[in-house]
Amino acid sequence: MVIVEEQLKSMKQQMIAKGYKSTVQREATMRVLLEHERDHMSAEDVYMRVKERFPEIGLATVYRTLELLTELHLVEKMNFGDGVARFDLRSEGHEHMHHHMICSICGEVEEIQDDWLIELEQRVKREYGFNVSDHRLDFIGTFTSCKHGDCQRHGETA
């Protein structure tokens, strides 16, 4: 886990390397994503956070920045079935997307950073002639702690 400033610098460099401009709005948006790395925020969530420090930013700019970051493979646009897209930072140095555990009691989303699919991807190649470049793996279920009622987020929406 690198410090935010360092990751921000790296993201800006990648943006410039691909011919995109570095703007204060984009920087503010990236900073919010970095500071909420595990939060799976919607565009609206990100917008509200950015607005706290940069009140004149427009919603469309946030949308476009998130789209751009997705295109640059810095961010993954995910849909967990609640009608909004959520934006998830891709971990530096990880070729493939991380996995998720989604609690069906409270909606909490936790991450598994290790790539557990290396072997299965060889199998996909062998058995189906399909060359995997990325993946998405979500586990749906319950944390033992949630089942016992001591769930921090019981009742919240997501």
Add this chain to the structure above:
Amino acid sequence: MVIVEEQLKSMKQQMIAKGYKSTVQREATMRVLLEHERDHMSAEDVYMRVKERFPEIGLATVYRTLELLTELHLVEKMNFGDGVARFDLRSEGHEHMHHHMICSICGEVEEIQDDWLIELEQRVKREYGFNVSDHRLDFIGTFTSCKHGDCQRHGETA
């Protein structure tokens, strides 16, 4: 793979068992799903197919039926990132959702019916105290056949 009529009967029974009514609109919708088992259709797609045989049906009814089938765990509502929900029949006798291979050249979606995640789910339980009740696994990549240009669906949207 059972015959359509048989599966339809089973789905109707499950619907009635849970206290829902069996209607011609619901039957027509289920029939379309069964006849396009591997197609990953949007609600609009399903609506158009149902309309061919039942022109007076309304779009909202199709939406509500798909929602109901999702609730009954007969269908899975999936989002592949193109802005529409797609509805995928859950295979009879399979506790967990099947896996997908999504071709990034042509958008074709193919299914893997075997459950490849049994061991990983034990690991999730062991390492995170998370009890898995279902999962979603998509592989993104290319079929060897697509990479060589003989891709049937090259250029189509999805």
Add this chain to the structure above:
DNA sequence: TTTTAAATTAGAATGATTATAATTTAATAA
């Protein structure tokens, strides 16, 4: 056959996301 809650219909409303046109700005080079 009557009753009644559930389901359907058509159309309006919602809400997330995208497009538009005018204005501003980052990056390049004189």
Add this chain to the structure above:
DNA sequence: TTATTAAATTATAATCATTCTAATTTAAAA
């Protein structure tokens, strides 16, 4: 540094998938 220009931003309108609403119809139970 200043001028140039394409790219980015803003505010707002438009789009489009999905959901809601009120009136009407229907499936199932009595």
